[in-house]
Amino acid sequence: MLSSRDPEIARRVRDVIVVVVIVAFAVLPIPDDLYRARGLLVIPALLPAGVMLVRRKWPLLALAVSLLCALLIATAGTIAPSALVAAAVGAFAVVDQRGRLIGLIAVASAALVAYLSNGVALGGDLFDSTAFQFVVLILLGGALGDATRSRREVVSAITERAERAEQGRDEEARRRVAEERVRIARDLHDVVAHQISVISLNAGVASSALETRPERAREALTTIRSASRTVLTDIGGLMALLRADDADDAEDARSLRPQSGLAELDALIARFTAVGLHVEVDRERTAVALSPASDHVAYLALLEGLTNAHKHGADAAVFVSIGTDADALVLTLVNARREAPSDRAVSGHGLRGLRERVTAVRGQVSTDDAGGRFVLSVRIPTERSSR
Template sequence: MPSSRAAAVPLSDVVAVAAVVLFGVLPFPDELFRARGLLLVVALVPVVVIPLRRRLPLVALGVSLACTVAVALAGTLAPGALVAVMITAFSVADRTRRSLGLVCVAAAALVVFFVSAVPLDGELFDSRAVQFVTFIVLAGALGDATRSRREAIAAVTERAERAEQGREDEARRRVVEERVRIARDLHDVVAHQISVISLSAGVASSSLESRPERAREALTTIRSASRTVLADIGGLMALLRADDDGERPDLRPQAGLDQLDALVRRFADAGLHVELRREPVLVALSPACDHVAYLAVQEGLTNAHKHGGGDRAVVDVRAGDGALALTITSPLRVEDADAPSSGHGLRGLRERVASVRGRATTSDTDGEFRLEITLPAETSAQSAGGRGQ
């Protein structure tokens, strides 16, 4: 155990203590620098506090300075004590606040400057005294430079760590955004067709014996929807496997309200009676808003087909106050207590509508489910005949 403690003593402490002792006992030619007897003991007292200069730098400097003053008042300049003042002045400038360190080093230099005049018969500017004061000031300057360098390294390290953390956060954010985008794409291009297939299969099953011609129509719809969903899934797989983000094709459907009639016909083929109410003059929409409007109608009709009662829905498309308003209304089944207002499809639709600065609301009143979408117009100009003509 003792050997391990000795090994733990920093080499710099050993060197500092050795320097103080060496300069304290060296036989200098000038009697002024020779401390004997009790004065030598006082001059070597700083070796006790030298190892504490990192944790208690002000205490170490005070003890060293006090020993120097005591020996000087006795008529001797003790080089060992002065070396201790230099070492502790370095530690004070290195380990304390810059303002406090500079004040302490300056005070120590002034004390040594004036107290040295006692053994030098009042000579304040004796070269030997000025030499010691200069070394103390240089030690303080070196300590301040060391502290500044350490703070600069710490600041650079902290900035690097923050930048690394920022990159990790950005990577996680991108992963989340990509997952949400994939979920939206999957719902847009696949979920609708799967719903059509499921509902058409139910129609075919129930009509197979009583109305075979209706069953055949439902099977035809299933085959068409199956082909479409297979093509859509293939497109999604190609999108996800693309390596170069800059050259990845946008395989998401970009249909707009100009394909609204075809969308209504597909739902009619699947057994949903859709009443389309559309004003002859509509506002002009950006391509993104036009696509979101199409998706809103598709989602509303899909919910009406899956959750509605009576196999009917009403789509109202109108313009007002520089915006396009879409309302999809469908009756709810008697057994459905709540409107389907919290599904993944509606949640994704709300996100898409919000991305183009629109607004989406749902309500359940008088046994009817209402999906209301408001999309901003691209300009104040109106497109004659609307996009769905």
């Protein structure tokens, strides 16, 4: 397995190889006297091997020292292979570390200096093919440096895009978790709030009528038992949906209790009537085309309005109007309020969740609490107006 020390070890190995190659060109007995440094010329022939160790930090310095040594040896009539090989390595480092523009200038200058120094060693014969040998090597070093830099930039760009994509996936996952939490809170409110309200109110009725009106207390306890079973069934269906491992299981869980719509309005009113709420309904006979989502939201709006009227109403009565207005379904619920309005009553979790659901189907919710009456108005676009 690779560790953080492996790149440093690889760099040191490359440094050793470069130094060994340069030293070999400087001290090995090359048959051709034109390429053999003798006497004190061995010092400038070996010097480039030392500066190669700092070529990553100071690439221009390493290249300049190598060319200077090659030019110094050339004045003695000798071509210095060690210095020119070091110049090719320096050209690679300049392009790799300093970029294409600076590298192009440096490589061109180095090739020109190498060509002229070789010409000096050849007695001024600039057209001898020997003068071009190490020039090609320097140009090749620059080209390889440019290729290495380009590859590193491509890898860096790919890595950056991958990191951005991973960050985007993380943010998307967090957003979906937040949306799922909101959805769970809404579903819990939808399936639990009304039944808990019914249980609470009937528990009060049962406790107050237990001795004076045992029949009424018995009816209240029967209602509590029925509401408890309903809320347990609803919570069980919600838990099955949350525990579903895949989309098919989720669909099966949803199918256990399909979403309610306005077709179940009579059953909804009957449930509230059974717990003592008088519901007066004014309903238009004109059929309204709603999408399944809008139909369910309309049902939830009526459920929320009737629950609030049951909990906070003054005379256990509510007026419900269901009509249409300019390609939209309009629901209005009016009930007398029990006491002065509070911020919690007007903007509780139920109404906040209802606003979010209605907004999701491009509808509008408005409330009014004046003159002793609370008015809830919901406007939901029909399918025709949504196109």
